[in-house]
Amino acid sequence: MTGILFDMALCAALILTGWRVLHSSDHFQAVVLFITFGLILALAWVRLEAPDIAIAEAAVGASLAGVMLLDALRVMRSAGKEHEQERRWTNVARLPSFHLFFSFIAAVVVLVLLICAVLELSGRQGGLADLVHAELESSGTKHPVTAVLLNFRGYDTWIELGVLLLAVLGILTIRECSDLRSLAPPVASTIVFETLVRGIMPLVLLVSGYLLWRGGFAPGGAFQAGVVLGAGCILLWMAGHRSLAMLGDATWRILLILGFLAFLALGSSSLLHTGVFLAYDRQYASLQIFLLESAATLSIGTTLAGLVLALQPLKKDLSQANRDVR
Amino acid sequence: MHHFYLLMAMFLFLTILVGLLRVFIGPTTADRMLAAQLFTTTGTAICLLLAEALQLDGVRDTALVFVILSIMAVAAFVRRLVPKDPGGES
Amino acid sequence: MTIWDIFSILFCLAGGVFFLAGVVGMLRFPDAMSRLHALTKADNLGLGFIVFGLCLRSLAVPVIIKLLLIWLTVMLASSTACYLVGNYILQKAEDRPKEN
DSSP: HHHHHHHHHHHHHHHHHHHHHHSSSOOOHHHHHHOOOOOHHHHHHHTOOHHHHHHIIIIIIIHHHHHHHHHHHHHHHTTTOOHHHHHHHOOOGSSSSOOOOOOOOHHHHHHHHHHHHHHOOOTTTTTHHHHHHHHGGGGGOOHHHIIIIIITTTHHHHHHHHHHHHHHHHHHHTTOOOOOBBEEEEEEEHHHHHHHHHHHHHHHHHHHHHHHHHTTTTTHHHHHHHHHHHHHHHEEEEEEGGGGGGHHHHHHHHHHHHHHHHHHHHHHHHHOOOOOTOOOTTTTTTHHHHHHHHHHHHHHHHHHHHHHHHHHHHHHHHHHHHHHOO | OHHHHHHHHHHHHHHHHHHHHHHHOOSSHHHHHHHHHHHHHHHHHHHHHHHHHHHHHHHHHHHHHHHHHHHHHHHHHOOOOSSSTTTTOO | OOOHHEEEHHHHHHHHHHHHHHHHHHHHHHSSSHHHHHHHHHHIIHHHHHHHHHHHHHHHHHHHHHHHHHHHHHHHHHHHHHHHHHHHHHHHHHHHHHHH
């Protein structure tokens, strides 16, 4: 009974905050509500007994996205574009009608495809959980989620790492830089915050490693560890330390592609040996999964930190602004 | 016993719902940010209570991640992207 | 129900009272500076009592270490966060006369 009431309160809160995020007149209020929304969603995942997703949601939805949105808001305010943007967002109806027409067609096509996909499903009772548990013994890991992500559906995880890589490449292209060294250096923070970061950084690294290690037999894993690592880099930046932006060109690139490359290397070697892409040797499966996860953790951390930090002003823009002031 | 921890978690969640009012009425940005900070701590407490009620050890790790990243939003909020006085050194 | 369970319940209830006080203060206090005050009570004492109550309940060393670590980090992080916000409010107040 209590459980049902709690679940209903969670649903109501999610709908309320979600609605207010979209309809609040004040942008800052919307950002704070978005952070709260992420927090409530993480609690909902906890309630559904899925701590893996709760960790990812808490770290990405509430923290990284919060930092990104606050930065974006500041950039908009300083450029004085806030009101212009507001007009553009509220008057969707002003879009040329053929844009609306084509997006409608695209939406209908995707909907039909999705319905077809659902009808194609074999209608297995109780999902695939039984199958996963039956095969868990041979997967090289003791946690079903890790087994699915790294072994049974390793192909999906590989492609997801590729998507992350594409995202950071896209953002860097738009910012017209190849790494973070062309960003303006971070502004020194107060000594209180600096001391906190100094004290908390070892804990961040410890938690990141702990989550990576725990992924072998309990909720945790590469993505969660990577997100925590990336958040640590952003904390360092905010305390006035340059973190990722000090890396040389080669190191930065290697860190970005390491996860993707590890999957590719393992996949092609198994393709040559056994003729199947990403097939693990049963004897070494544990070790292979651990190595893949470690590489993926480094890449995910670098990528996410890069995505957030790339919003900082560029060096050349800053010197331009200084010249204008003078 | 588990029932008690679940009830306690629900009570704390209700305080978050009531506290949302402060985010809606503001009036300043600092007020809204403080409300978010309070929600994070309350969320941590709810996670710990749920970990006990549902007997899930992994949820304590969620609480740990909540806590170490809770400072990020506030730090991003008070931070300056450019030095206070851009032309000051001339 | 052992004596530990009863103490655990009492400590958790005490924590709940502080969280309630925090949210009431957050709503009722007149300005941001005094609301900051309400927030720190909930952070330090509210979570502290709940952590203590849960420690009594579990009595397993790794869990207790993790719980205490969480509480210590919250105290560090939330006092820093409150300092940062307080500093921000003060600087805003300083900036305003210059702008006019």
